[in-house]
Amino acid sequence: MQPEIKIASRDEIANLDALFQSMGLDTEGYAISKFVKATEGEKLIGAARAKVFPNCIEICSVGVLEPYRGKGIGKKMMEKLVSMFSVKPIFLVTDIPFYFHKVGFKKANHFPLELETKRNRCLQELECELAEVMLYERREKTE
Ligand SMILES: CC(C)(COP(=O)(O)OP(=O)(O)OC[C@H]1O[C@@H](n2cnc3c(N)ncnc32)[C@H](O)[C@@H]1OP(=O)(O)O)[C@@H](O)C(=O)NCCC(=O)NCCS
Numbered sequence: 001m002q003p004e005i006k007i008a009s010r011d012e013i014a015n016l017d018a019l020f021q022s023m024g025l026d027t028e029g030y031a032i033s034k035f036v037k038a039t040e041g042e043k044l045i046g047a048a049r050a051k052v053f054p055n056c057i058e059i060c061s062v063g064v065l066e067p068y069r070g071k072g073i074g075k076k077m078m079e080k081l082v083s084m085f086s087v088k089p090i091f092l093v094t095d096i097p098f099y100f101h102k103v104g105f106k107k108a109n110h111f112p113l114e115l116e117t118k119r120n121r122c123l124q125e126l127e128c129e130l131a132e133v134m135l136y137e138r139r140e141k142t143e
Helices: 010-022 073-083 097-102 113-124
Strands: 004-008 033-040 043-052 057-064 090-094 105-107 132-136
Touching: 004 073, 010 033, 010 043, 010 057, 033 073, 043 073, 057 073, 057 113, 073 097, 090 097, 090 113, 097 105, 097 132, 113 132
Parallel strands: 057 090
Antiparallel strands: 004 033, 033 043, 043 057, 090 132, 105 132
């Protein structure tokens, strides 16, 4: 069965939250978030979200259940999420920059306060060893 990637509605938040929590991902700011999900049949196998701030977007909580990793599902969820925003710059903070580089993000040298706050939370509260801020480089639709 082929996994499906779709926009998730707000009444699915409880299921999405359970998935994010099971992977230790960020669970703050659902009220300002837009969600995508990956399903196989009825089963939720992955999810990701974007917090919508006044001047920027922050992608966070990108997760695919372990047995389903390495099959392009994370990449498809990222493509769906970034396609939902065409104007505001799209950032994220991560400890696996090499992964997000593959899906179109570059290290950001300048970023809004929201990302500085998230980066500090990752380093101080969550004790991440690495918290790199990255910016999505929009691709021209030539291919
Ligand atoms: C990170 C994660 C979402 C990737 O999802 P996935 O569906 O396995 O990724 P994909 O199959 O779409 O991988 C796309 C590419 O990235 C590579 N890749 C996958 N996971 C990677 C990782 N952890 N580090 C580096 N590269 C990775 C794949 O090999 C693939 O490369 P290719 O296009 O050259 O073949 C998944 O591993 C996960 O849920 N991890 C736990 C939660 C997490 O750390 N989330 C990110 C922090 S917010």
